[in-house]
Amino acid sequence: VGDAERCIVSCNRRFREIWNVPDDVFDAADTDSPIFEIGASQVKDPEKFRERVTYLYDHPAESSVDEIEFRDGRVYEGYTSPLHDPDGRYLGRVFSLHDITPRRRIEETLRGRNQVLEWLATGAPLREILNLIAQAAEQGRDGTLSSILLLEKNTGLLRFGAAPRLPDFYNEAMDGLAIGPEAGSCGTAAYLGRRVVVEDLMTHPNWTAY
Numbered sequence: 001v002g003d004a005e006r007c008i009v010s011c012n013r014r015f016r017e018i019w020n021v022p023d024d025v026f027d028a029a030d031t032d033s034p035i036f037e038i039g040a041s042q043v044k045d046p047e048k049f050r051e052r053v054t055y056l057y058d059h060p061a062e063s064s065v066d067e068i069e070f071r072d073g074r075v076y077e078g079y080t081s082p083l084h085d086p087d088g089r090y091l092g093r094v095f096s097l098h099d100i101t102p103r104r105r106i107e108e109t110l111r112g113r114n115q116v117l118e119w120l121a122t123g124a125p126l127r128e129i130l131n132l133i134a135q136a137a138e139q140g141r142d143g144t145l146s147s148i149l150l151l152e153k154n155t156g157l158l159r160f161g162a163a164p165r166l167p168d169f170y171n172e173a174m175d176g177l178a179i180g181p182e183a184g185s186c187g188t189a190a191y192l193g194r195r196v197v198v199e200d201l202m203t204h205p206n207w208t209a210y
Contacts, residue, residue, distance in 0.1 A: 001083070003092035006032045006057060018076065018097055044069045056080055060090045067100070073141060075104040105141075112136025130162035138165065149174060149186045158186060173210075182206045 001010040016026055019039050026035060036053065040046040056064055063081040076097045083091040119129050134146040147163035160175040177183060179191040188206050189196040198204045
């Protein structure tokens with residue numbers, strides 16, 4: 001809750017955690033300015049965030065529901081409405097946040113799946129479809145890198161399919177990889193015919209040779 005002078009008068013622990021605001025900064029702030037800047041530094045579009053909050057304080061009659069996208073992939077639905085005393089005088093604003101990250105990821109997954117199906121139905125080139133699948137897997141998952149390798153059944157070799165964000169030297173090294181019981185992650189998965197999960201490439205025996 002912020003007053004008409006943009007001083008924070010009340011805030012719960014969860015709100016502080018969402019914005020990663022240290023307690024000493026929060027407790028020492030005379031206005032919301034330092035907290036506001038900490039928040040702006042964490043969202044995808046800081047300037048848009050600043051403009052929106054400033055606009056709402058400059059228009060005290062307005063309520064608003066906005067989506068706030070964080071750099072780390074989190075998405076929150078922010079709700080704010082004005083506060084008035086019994087005589088109708090403007091006192092400030094109340095803000096609340098609702099985590100909609102899981103919903104956003106489901107929506108993005110469905111959009112990606114539908115686009116893949118559309119491209120398949122229209123006969124799009126295989127490489128473009130594979131790139132789209134890899135991009136959909138990365139969407140909304142900060143730090144995720146995806147690659148798709150195709151198995152040549154007659155040779156037992158893996159061939160490059162798609163890897164929109166992986167470097168060329170890695171893709172070139174994987175192209176022509178022979179499958180086997182300890183052939184990295186993809187090569188082992190193709191050899192065993194099942195999913196293979198490796199938590200640490202630096203220590204897992206499947207990656208010793210690489």
